[in-house]
Amino acid sequence: MDIQPLLYYISNYVTLTPEEEDFLREHVIVRKYLKGQYVLQQGDVCKVSSFILKGCTKMFYIDKDGQEHIIMLSVEDWWTSDIASFIEQQPADFNIQCLEDTEMAQFQYSNIDHIFEKVPKLERLLRKVTERGLAAAQKRIIRNFSMTAKERYLYFRKTYPKIEQRIPQYMVASYLGITKEFLSKIKGQLALED
Amino acid sequence: MDIQPLLYYISNYVTLTPEEEDFLREHVIVRKYLKGQYVLQQGDVCKVSSFILKGCTKMFYIDKDGQEHIIMLSVEDWWTSDIASFIEQQPADFNIQCLEDTEMAQFQYSNIDHIFEKVPKLERLLRKVTERGLAAAQKRIIRNFSMTAKERYLYFRKTYPKIEQRIPQYMVASYLGITKEFLSKIKGQLALED
DNA sequence: CGTCTATTTGAATGTACTCAAAAGCGGTGG
DNA sequence: CCACCGCTTTTGAGTACATTCAAATAGACG
DSSP: OHHHHHHHHTTTTTTOHHHHHHHHHHHHHEEHHHHHHEEOOTTBOOOOOOOOOOOSSEEEOOOOTTTTEEEEEEEETTTOOOOHHHHOOOOOOOEEEESSOOEEEEEHHHHHHHHHHHHHHHHHHHHHHHHHHHHHHHHHHHHHHHHHHHHHHHHHHHHHHHHHSSSHHHHHHHHHSSSSHHHHHHHHHHHHHH | HHHOOHHHHHEEEOOOOHHHHHHHHHHHHEEEETTOOOOTTTBBBBBEEEEEEEEEEEEEEETTTTTTEEEEETTTOEEEEEHHHHHHHHSSSOOOOOOOOEEEEEEEEEHHHHHHHOOOHHHHHHHHHHHHHHHHHHHHHHHHHHSSHHHHHHHHHHHHHHHHSSHHHHHHHHHHHHHHHHHHHHHHHHHHHO
16 A cells, blocks of 8 residues: 555645655655554654554553553544654653554654655644644643543544444543443443433 | 743754844744733634743633633743644634733744744744643643542642742642642642641 | 453442632731 | 731532442354
8 A cells, every 4th residue: 555645634734746745655664553563662762653544543551550541542644653752762651552454654753854854844744733733632631621521422422433433432431531331331321311 | 021031942942043043033022911911812813822931821711611721831931822723723712811920922823934934943943842742731631541639739749849839729720620629628638648 | 152352230439529618818908 | 007808728518420349241253
């Protein structure tokens, strides 16, 4: 598979010349992972920032009690990386694991400055993508503060209907910041209400 | 006051030539606000991204029950803007208000593309700052999921000791996502433990 | 069909919230 | 200097939302 979905995605932000597209093709790595494979493990340095061409991943954190907390669920046309580890090249706090067989286009830390220098439009792209990510993270913080678990679940279901169908329920619970048992009870309640 | 603190801050990320510094000086607005003044109000479009030269601000959201939730507390050398509103030029969900007399260096949406075109290093700067902001926001989401209110308060106190002293306790509570009453009880508990 | 994993259900518990009232604190004016 | 005002913090009782733990049920897959 080639990077067509990435090129199409990029065209929503900036317009690349054919030469720039070729340059990009030569400088990103297309890589396939199997379901269950780790793209990054807590403690390792995050060396790539990945665009998902096909498949699905979770980024999660294991806390001191051994509990898993999902920070982010990513599907096609989303990015995934432990950005703190990537920019500082320090050991990652987070894990990234594939929930399906997954194909990614990966930007490597080792040549990203070179890429940005040759094609400044890509730096613009990454800036804009990161800005959106930050805006989304801030709104998520607010939702976690101002909504009940039930409201957050309904929001999730409405906003990412496709994702809910692709992953087990206990992962949705983890993404929402609640236990799997409580999400089950919420769903039970909602079923009664209809 | 001039933009010296901004220039010094920038030097941690990129190295500007004297000409570029002059260009920057001519293209940012230095603006003073009094304590209590709003930099941005929910519903208005966020037209500037502000670097704090001196003072302190809160960015907050008023939910449907009229409750205030603080997303971000900013002091000297921090940025503040409703980034979602700024990048899309859509009505803001958030308010930004000064907690002290405050001076800011402001980048305007209307000429930011021009600034980035003339001094690409500034686009690099803003990309990096945004990346850090995103990394911090993700870690905050995780803290809210994996720590109790007491642990979050201790983390806040340890990480931002200066900020705690500058703002009323009920705002700290709002930033931590708890009620002012409960934070008071946590502090009572901690006082007993020593 | 059996095994493994995911989901549901229930009882007991805990963390944090609501509401109401009291106490503390800083500034202002008499 | 003290009395009062407004605002912030503290305290307490009752409650709500969500968790823990244990057990039962359901689903997926070989």
